[in-house]
Amino acid sequence: MDTTQKTDKKYYAPFFNRYPITLTKGKGTRVWDSDGNKYIDALAGIAVNSVGHCHPKIVKAIKKQASELMHISNFYVSKPQANLAKKLVELSGLQRAFFSNSGAEANEAAIKIARKYGSKNGKSGTIVSFEGCFHGRTLATIATGKKKFQEGFEPVPEGFLQIPFNNIEAFKKIINKNIAGIIIEPVQGEGGINIADKKYLQELVLLCKKENIVVILDEVQCGMARTGKFFAFEHYDVKPDIITMAKALGGGFPIGATLCSEEIAKTINYGDHGTTFGGNPLACSAALATINTIEKDNIIEKTETLGKKTLNKLKEIAKKEDSIVDVRGLGLMMAIELNFSGRPIVERLIKKGILGNVTADKVLRLLPPLIIKEKELNYVVNILIQTIKEIKNEQHN
Ligand code: PLP
Numbered sequence: 001m002d003t004t005q006k007t008d009k010k011y012y013a014p015f016f017n018r019y020p021i022t023l024t025k026g027k028g029t030r031v032w033d034s035d036g037n038k039y040i041d042a043l044a045g046i047a048v049n050s051v052g053h054c055h056p057k058i059v060k061a062i063k064k065q066a067s068e069l070m071h072i073s074n075f076y077v078s079k080p081q082a083n084l085a086k087k088l089v090e091l092s093g094l095q096r097a098f099f100s101n102s103g104a105e106a107n108e109a110a111i112k113i114a115r116k117y118g119s120k121n122g123k124s125g126t127i128v129s130f131e132g133c134f135h136g137r138t139l140a141t142i143a144t145g146k147k148k149f150q151e152g153f154e155p156v157p158e159g160f161l162q163i164p165f166n167n168i169e170a171f172k173k174i175i176n177k178n179i180a181g182i183i184i185e186p187v188q189g190e191g192g193i194n195i196a197d198k199k200y201l202q203e204l205v206l207l208c209k210k211e212n213i214v215v216i217l218d219e220v221q222c223g224m225a226r227t228g229k230f231f232a233f234e235h236y237d238v239k240p241d242i243i244t245m246a247k248a249l250g251g252g253f254p255i256g257a258t259l260c261s262e263e264i265a266k267t268i269n270y271g272d273h274g275t276t277f278g279g280n281p282l283a284c285s286a287a288l289a290t291i292n293t294i295e296k297d298n299i300i301e302k303t304e305t306l307g308k309k310t311l312n313k314l315k316e317i318a319k320k321e322d323s324i325v326d327v328r329g330l331g332l333m334m335a336i337e338l339n340f341s342g343r344p345i346v347e348r349l350i351k352k353g354i355l356g357n358v359t360a361d362k363v364l365r366l367l368p369p370l371i372i373k374e375k376e377l378n379y380v381v382n383i384l385i386q387t388i389k390e391i392k393n394e395q396h397n
Contacts, residue, residue, distance in 0.1 A: 002034050019350055026053025029369045029376060031355065039350070042368045042380045043357045047189065047221045047333070050248035050370045051293045058251040061289035062282065071280045080284035087291055088259055091230055092243055096265040098258045099279025103220035103246035104136025106256035107183065109273055110242045111140055113260055114214035115159075117267045118180030121212055128174070128182040128213075130165040132191030132360075135183060135218055144183055166196060168203050175207060181214035181242075186232040189221035192360035193328055193335030198236055205238040214264065216242040220256075221333070224248035225294050225370055228304030228331030235330065251290035255283040294370075303370045307331035310366075310377055317385055323392045325362075334366040336384070344391050345384075352383055364388075 001009070004022045022034040029052055031041050044050060051058065065080065072078055085097035100106050115125040129135065129144035136142070142149045143160040150156050164170045165188065186201060188194040208215045217240040222232035224245065229235055231243065241264055246256035256278070277283075294300065311334060314327040318336075326337040338345075342358030349356045357365045364384065368377060 004034065019347065021350060028052040029372050037353065039353050039355050040368075040376065040380055041355045042349075042366055042384075043355050044248075044367050044369045045252065046247070046357070047226055047367045048247045049252055050224055050226065051251050051290055051297075051299065052369045052371045053252070055251060055290075055293060057293050058253070058286055058289045061285045062253065065282050065285035068281075070282045071277070073276070074274065074279065078281045078284070080281045080288060081279045084257075084279070084284040084287050087288065088245075088257060091291075092259050093239065094241075094243060094259040095262040096260050098260075098273070099284065100246075100256035100258065100275050101254050101277055101283075102136070102256045103218075103244065104138045104141045104256075105275070105278070106220065106244035106246050106258045107135045107141050107144075107216075107218060108138055109256075109258040110183065110216045110218075110244050110260075111144075111181070112273055113242060113258065113264055113268060114181030114183075114216060116272060117214055117264045120267050122177075123180045124178040125159045125180045126178055127160050128171070128179055129160060129162045130182075130184050130188075131162060132165050132188045132194050133162075133183070133185060133218075134188070134190035135185075135220075165191075165194060166200050168200055168207075171204055171207060175211060175213075177211060179211065179213045181216055182208060183216040183218055185218045185220075185222060186236060187222040187227060187330050187333055189333070189365075190359050192337065192363040193333055193365060195328060195330055196236070201233075201236045202238055205240070214241045216240065216244065218244050220244055220246045221367075222330075224290075225300045225303055226331055226333050226367070228300060228307050230294070230300060232330070249290065250283055250286045251293070253283055253286035255279070255287050257287075297371070299370050303331045306372070306374055306377065307334070309374065310334065310381065313378070313381060317381075321385065321388065323388060329366070332366070332368055332370055332372075336364040336366070336388070338362045338364065338388065340392065340395065344395075345387050348387050348391060349383065352387065354380055354383055356384065 023031050025032040088097045135144045143156040186196050243259045311329045318324040318327045342364050346356045359365045
């Protein structure tokens, strides 16, 4: 344990079960620790560093903006914020953008807006979510999620209902006029990379339209080119009413966004919702530089191609490895589901110079920076498979 880790252990609130490394530097797909060890970041700060660590264009944009104007109140207009709103509206096909600082905040805003819109239409405000979902750690967002995240934090806000994912009959059973909105990830991240079936999502959206239920797509993890499209919903040919974003949007700088239709935006009054920092010039400049990089460097196309190749490779490997229950993915959002707990694998990977992740206990989640080259990703996959075999053998002996 180095001195920073000792300080952290003593003073940081024990919310995270940390791995024992102190990271000090990042560049591209790599990060370095305080002892000078190098790692490939195959988690990308949990789908944040999509264009890599400290991308020069983003660093430049932040430096420039920081020297001009970092923060102003949302009582005033700033050029980066107006330009980012315009860009996200153009990319999404929706009409309005509101900015916050994180994914949970983007979802809080979405839930409030959906309820406000519903209240104008005589609805009681129920928000439906789906098993395996994750929308954040604020009180309202934990109300959408797992019971495990609610324990000890009761009373959780009312008016939330969770039903099975990828099961249209479950929705048909509960659909009623009081439902204000649904919130769904086209590809569930924390839940284990569970991909919504195309027909399912299309039918779900159609049923919602019929009952004037607001469709909120949480693209916090699966958006920003991660799945090989700018937005994951583009795989589905559906039109959401609200989209939430965060994570990779700022290229490492914190920012969240809630995009909505004009019809929904019309029900919002001045003062209904707000934020001090959300969408400040610094965050918006970082986001504009990130989107610009994604577009200029053809990151969407590269992600789609590399994602398909890697998934095929993983599928071939899975046929020969009995501890792999399933592999799945869309773009560079991939999962290897095991028949045993994955944490020891992640710990071993660190020793081998790779930052990986396990979610839903048995699912190894691969979320590399989207700029990763094929050779480097193949290296990660090979080490990963080798480590799965090692740990499995050790556990059997
Ligand atoms: N929504 C999804 C799909 C997420 O994956 C996450 C975080 O993992 C969140 C919301 C919450 O985002 P944040 O941690 O920025 O509040």
